[in-house]
Amino acid sequence: EAGVVQSPRYKIIEKKQPVAFWCNPISGHNTLYWYLQNLGQGPELLIRYENEEAVDDSQLPKDRFSAERLKGVDSTLKIQPAELGDSAVYLCASSLEGDTEAFFGQGTRLTVV
């Protein structure tokens, strides 16, 4: 069975440009997470979905970040416009339910120049 799939693996963009990341969770997993991870730090939650509903987006910078999970399956995370400080690894994870084991994708490494 395929794990959590993210694309692209790497992305380099100029500041002020838009960028989008895509995540396909493990089949049947209702909960989907987007995390941001800076070098040498633990992941920080951006948004958590239960099916298609965003149940925790308190840490999502809504002025420039947006996310959607239409149909409660795959999800996209968008940044517009990107800033230099957005350079980080963006991780997607999924779990059957909120309190069960979370499986992570390999992440998208974003570099903003």
Next chain:
Amino acid sequence: KNQVEQSPQSLIILEGKNCTLQCNYTVSPFSNLRWYKQDTGRGPVSLTIMTFSENTKSNGRYTATLDADTKQSSLHITASQLSDSASYICVVSHYNTDKLIFGTGTRLQVFP
């Protein structure tokens, strides 16, 4: 404030040696505590997950312990291998919100 703190921040050991990583948390109430291994450039991979009623769980050469009274956990690695070189992250799940609270990790390097 719900926090997870790990020590040491980094650790270097020789291949074949044992080591123990520490995790202290203030998350309350909590439902489970997890240890993840994260190789460079990869996403975290789950090693163990323990509920408050469990005090030890093993996964091959990895053994996690949990003391819910003192809010401490440890991850013991036996007979280390070069492939154990990675970051090890302690994660605590908050009981009421299901929110995962991550530690900053311990960076382990195993040398031959």
